[in-house]
Amino acid sequence: xxxxxxxxxxxxxxxxxxxxxxxxxxxxxxxxxxxxxxxxxxxxxxxxxxxxxxxxxxxxxxxxxxxxxxxxxxxxxxxxxxxxxxxxxxxxxxxxxxxxxxxxxxxxxxxxxxxxxxxxxxxxxxxxxxxxxxxxxxxxxxxxxxxxxxxxxxxxxxxxxxxxxxxxxxxxxxxxxxxxxxxxxxxxxxxxxxxxxxxxxxxxxxxxxxx
Numbered sequence: 001x002x003x004x005x006x007x008x009x010x011x012x013x014x015x016x017x018x019x020x021x022x023x024x025x026x027x028x029x030x031x032x033x034x035x036x037x038x039x040x041x042x043x044x045x046x047x048x049x050x051x052x053x054x055x056x057x058x059x060x061x062x063x064x065x066x067x068x069x070x071x072x073x074x075x076x077x078x079x080x081x082x083x084x085x086x087x088x089x090x091x092x093x094x095x096x097x098x099x100x101x102x103x104x105x106x107x108x109x110x111x112x113x114x115x116x117x118x119x120x121x122x123x124x125x126x127x128x129x130x131x132x133x134x135x136x137x138x139x140x141x142x143x144x145x146x147x148x149x150x151x152x153x154x155x156x157x158x159x160x161x162x163x164x165x166x167x168x169x170x171x172x173x174x175x176x177x178x179x180x181x182x183x184x185x186x187x188x189x190x191x192x193x194x195x196x197x198x199x200x201x202x203x204x205x206x207x208x209x210x211x
Contacts, residue, residue: 003190004112004137007049007105008039009095011117011124013077014054016063016070017146024118024146025159035144035180036116037076042184044080049108051086052077053095055123093126102134112137112192114183115175116144120163128174138175139193141183142167172201 013036017024024032043050054073057064064071072078081087086104088095095115096102105113113136115124124145131138147163150156157165171177176195178186186193 004192005108005110006112006114006139006187007051007108007110008043008114008116009101009127010036010040010050010052010077011095011115011127011145012053012055012119013074013117014064014070015072015074017118018074020070022063022119022148025148026163027143027146029146032116032118032144032146033074033076035141037080038180039114039116039141039144039183040077040080042187044082046187048114048187049086049105049110050084051088051095051101051104052081053088053090053099053101053117056089056091093123094130095123095127096130096134097126102136105136110136112139114139114141116141118146120145120147120166121150125166125170128170132174138170139183140167140170140175140177141180142177143179168201171196173198 016022018029023029040050052073054071055064056066056071059065059067088099088101090097090099092098113131115127115138124140128138128140147159149159150162167177176193178193
């Protein structure tokens, strides 16, 4: 198997996800942030290209208002940014929507995108799905991402249920799912990550839950 040509994409690791109504609930945000910084440091030490993405809305918006403290990158990420990194601002869920990220990735000969950051249930999901039609393989790091509790007219789900359900969904089609430790081990070895497929996942699902 040819070694993946990876890039690390930091999805919206911004202060708004650490305080207020969008604060990440699961996995614990301190845990995911610690793993994000480990992954950044490993990528930098091993020559893996890095892109940093910020969700950006106009000044005065209730969330992600450009230039506001909540819009800023978390300090643990901000202190690691270098001139080598690709900086991206977006206004929709997918990191590819309305940005030149795909072109930059191709200019770096990247074929595999590693997603870390927030939220599992919104921008990570949109980005993983968006990568499929662009021809990129995707990896998503389960303990370096995070979800929030959700409740609306359609129902409710805890952040843990949301996150774990989406990890199973990702691994059935859109992305290979791995822990931080497993990703670091794979990248150090120049190896890919295994991903299941929808048919096998459906069969295993029927075995687990019945027809």
